[in-house]
Amino acid sequence: MLLYIGKRVHELSGARKPLILTSAVRDLRYQRVLTHVNANAARSYSLHTTGYAFDIARSYGGNRQARAFQYVLDRLTAANAIAYIREAGAIHIAVASDASAKLRLLETLG
Numbered sequence: 001m002l003l004y005i006g007k008r009v010h011e012l013s014g015a016r017k018p019l020i021l022t023s024a025v026r027d028l029r030y031q032r033v034l035t036h037v038n039a040n041a042a043r044s045y046s047l048h049t050t051g052y053a054f055d056i057a058r059s060y061g062g063n064r065q066a067r068a069f070q071y072v073l074d075r076l077t078a079a080n081a082i083a084y085i086r087e088a089g090a091i092h093i094a095v096a097s098d099a100s101a102k103l104r105l106l107e108t109l110g
Helices: 002-013 028-037 065-078 099-109
Strands: 021-023 053-057 084-085 089-097
Touching: 002 065, 002 084, 065 089, 065 099
Parallel strands: none
Antiparallel strands: 021 053, 053 089, 084 089
16 A cells, blocks of 8 residues: 555656655554554554554655645545555555555456
């Protein structure tokens, strides 16, 4: 999903600056540490510990890239392949367990 988002945003925006991954898979120990320094860190269960979530910095190479990213997020949400939350510095993205099938459908539809 991460590769798909990056590729589509680049194709749509032509931006030279890549999106910045700020967080991906975490182990339980690191997740517990984060709860002490990050108000957004889950106190109990986090999808980051499963590999089904990642965060992208809200830092863009311009308005065109920001709009392309929003378009891709909205399209994936409409396909029920992801859910996302805007945080102060990042977009938290949770990936559906059947996202690969939904991506194939989106690619077929164009």
